[in-house]
Amino acid sequence: MQDNTVTHVPGFKAGAIKAGIKKDKLDSAIIYCPTGATWAGVFTRNQVKAAPVLYNQALLDSQETVKVIYSSSGNANAVTGQQGFEDTLAIANEIASVFNCKADDVLVNATGVIGVPLPMDVIIPSIEQLPESLSEDGGKLVSKAILTTDTKTKTVAHTFGVSDVEVHIGAIAKGSGMIHPNMGTMLAYITTDVAIEKALLQKALSDAVEVTFNRITVDGDTSTNDTVLVLANGLAGNPLIADTNSVEYHTFYEELLLVCENLAKQIAADGEGATKFVTVKVDRAASEPEAKEIAMAVATSNLVKTAMHGNDANWGRIIAAIGYSGVPGVDEGSISIAFESRVGLLLVLDTGVALDFDNDAAVELLDEDDIVIHIDMGQADGNCEVWTCDFSQDYVKINADYRS
């Protein structure tokens, strides 16, 4: 049976338990690599960082390898002051004792409500159940245990070749609201058995995150806990990748990129209340950063996203968003806009000229669950694509009573 998760990769086990942070739901998970794995991480740029984020970040430079990712859901351990750090450390110590490793071999993550101390009275005693939860195909359980308002698990795995050996990569993610570049409330854990130097693993991850997880938006809100981690245990046996100009590095990077892009799109598609996946594709802007700025302004606009929800080809809201994006030199006379779905392509604005179109045809085209908004700025060669979802009443329903 295909294991489309982190346990697709030899040398990794995983498991999850009901610790009691949530009511009778899987809420605590572990990914375990007994041989130790070279690791890299990318963390939220929100200035308010949760205690576990700061804990992992502190290990990033000093700790070459790690053995455990612990991840709990239901409580973010953010804005919990000194207590938050002490709790994180206590968890790492307890895991180290149960798994017979050092505390520095343990990465700790959390997601959930901000500002409430972790329920340590249930977490600490639950940790001794973690080893027996581990299995060779436990990634699926982990992908469930890390969810909050997500409606679906997000998983992906590939097998590919590097230096004539078979290499595996597997990943899981969570994220549904507070999704915005720099990243959203999202966690992603990637495992691989490639052998690669730590600095190169970090470069590959940072580069891949920039063009994948940093190009999704659900609601413009970024979170305190976002974390992407990759663990590479080297068991594939390829000669150590140590040169960013090598074919092997590029092969691995391309696979990592595909994994990140795949997860990022799964997250956007499962945005809170989402009923459709929306790609905003900007071509021929003055530069790539400007193309991204324009695409993000459009993808973040509540008005554009509600129009997509209502199958409304209201391109006026798109051009208004372009106009306030902050990019200089916007000339409406050079802009073209089209909508695309599997039904077809509909050009609605042609170099500044509004086209007559059949509204019934537009509704039919937009009444699909995968929509592309094409924006041609007609300026130069800056291109960028970002991913989002439509905006439905359920977003409000979900977020108006998340705590209760």
Place this chain on the structure above:
Amino acid sequence: MQDNTVTHVPGFKAGAIKAGIKKDKLDSAIIYCPTGATWAGVFTRNQVKAAPVLYNQALLDSQETVKVIYSSSGNANAVTGQQGFEDTLAIANEIASVFNCKADDVLVNATGVIGVPLPMDVIIPSIEQLPESLSEDGGKLVSKAILTTDTKTKTVAHTFGVSDVEVHIGAIAKGSGMIHPNMGTMLAYITTDVAIEKALLQKALSDAVEVTFNRITVDGDTSTNDTVLVLANGLAGNPLIADTNSVEYHTFYEELLLVCENLAKQIAADGEGATKFVTVKVDRAASEPEAKEIAMAVATSNLVKTAMHGNDANWGRIIAAIGYSGVPGVDEGSISIAFESRVGLLLVLDTGVALDFDNDAAVELLDEDDIVIHIDMGQADGNCEVWTCDFSQDYVKINADYRS
């Protein structure tokens, strides 16, 4: 009877008709000052500006006085290319002919759907009905005719003293979605009979807009058509205000400020789908611009606004927004957060320490239609207050099928 609108001011008449842009609704309005009035204007900073906005802006420097504000709703005349400018000019010419004035005496405004040419076949013939629609108390009709998705008219009027003479000021506004600083889809028309130099009127208006209309947000979207106009016909007979340091200038400025603040708050309270008015008050930030940046990040957050809708004292979302606001040096350990309504005040975060609070009491406090979110940054003396509304499912309902 108190006329709480632009026709509160002697020398101004107003009226509105059903031109046929909308189906059987008031959609075309006029404010008329036969003696001519000194004027000032503030316009959208969106780079995509509607044709009438560009038309009025072009008149701002060259035209000392105007006699007519024409304002239609249902169609924004934005992104309509050369045709949009020709249509604006044709409207100004037709009004000039009907009112026996010059085209340069006429300001033209529009609000509504973007990218659709104005229905000139119904607009031009309707203009001859405008003179007979005028009345001494027609401001109320104008306040209705300019609405789009607004649920309420927005009006205010004061009488005050300058140099021992009685001076009047009256105003109307519209705006409900696409409301964000620099401004939203909003129109505001202010009349007064004060005698004031044009440059000072412009300064007073620009200063007042900066701290009122530029401090409201509904959905983070700014529009192509935003316009605030003030017309001062001088009929009060006060000695011409010509010095920004004079008591008279300050008296007038304070009244203008009150009028703008009052309208801005009415607009925020009537945000699309709004069920409550929310003030975000930031104190002791590093500076006033930083206080504004923080307040705006919080007031724009969909997650904060849905929490307010759900009576959820979820201050974690507030501190997350502070963290991504872009202001440097955010230290969660110095931040305090409280919620206030007429029920009372509830401190939930005290210099970085989360306080236990009774959730039922919090729900009772937030289940009011006027909420204040207090944020004390504990840094220096930068203060700012901005106004917004909660975010309900009706926002989505309204915007998912605005065109249909």
